[in-house]
Amino acid sequence: MKLLLLGATGRVGKEVAAQAIEDGHQVTLLVRSPEKLDxxxxxxxxVHGDACVEKDLFRAVLGMDAVISALSTDGGSVLTDSTPLLIAAMHACAVKRVITIGTAGILDSRRHPGLLRYETPDSRRSSTRAAEEHRRVWELLSASGLDWTIVCPTYLPLGDRTGVYRVERDCLPLDGLSISVADTAQFAYKQLWDNSYIGARAGIAY
Incomplete structure (x- = not known):
């Protein structure tokens, strides 16, 4: 498989890259700072470039079979700036499958029907900015016509790749408190061949 990975220098992106390379896939990384790659x-x-630059994204997407984006909010608007450009590049290059890493904050609340987790009165978030960025990505992908999945982990500590975790469509598994970076990456990577969560937010936790 020819896979484009965005956000390869982040914690989840690095794990996804390692798994895909280990399995012998043709992995392309679009990165702003190649010197950060070990x-x-x-x-x-x-590919040296920026996910927020249209021509860089088009050049990276061309010829790919799928895209995994592990871009973070990065304290700014990188997600909402890059996602429309990525969608346009994927349509132009006839690439349909995209998997992104989101946040459990944009999953449906169990205790407050009609609200997302980050919108509820009992949310512990001191700021909703990052969750709002992820929500906008979800809205853009929902309207894109692409085969998308948003992987929504809760608290992300370091830890081993166990392959043992719970997943729920559009909600966080009941009483889920954490999921390791490695297991989040494994689940996202597996979605390249699993159609169960196309068009959905996948809540993941132990």
């Missing part, structure tokens, strides 16, 4: 990325094709 030897674990050897075997991948590196």
């Amino acid at each position: 030897n674990s990325f050897s075997g991948a094709t590196v």
Whole structure:
């Protein structure tokens, strides 16, 4: 498979890259700072560019079979700036499958029907800015016509790849408190071949 990975220098992105390279796929990384890549990325094709620049995204998406985006909010508007450009590039290059890493904050609330988790009165978030960025990505993908999945982990500590976790469509598994970076990456990577969560937010937790 020819896979484009965005956000490869982040924690989840690095794990996704490692799994895809290990399995022998043709992995392309679009990165602003190639000097941040260590030897674990050897075997991948590196494209120096910016996910918020239209021509860079088009160049990276061309010829791919699928895209995984592990871009973070980065304290700014990178998600909402890059997502419309990514959608346009995927349509122009006839690439349908996209998997992104979101947040459990944009999953449906169990205790407050009609609200997302980050909107509820009992949310512990001191700021909703990041969740609002992820919500906008969800809205854009929902209207895109692409085969999208948003992986929505809760608290993300470091930890081993166990392969043992719970997943629920559009909600966080009941009493889910955490999920490791490695298991989040594994689940996102597996969605390249699993159609169960196309057009959905996938809540993931132990």
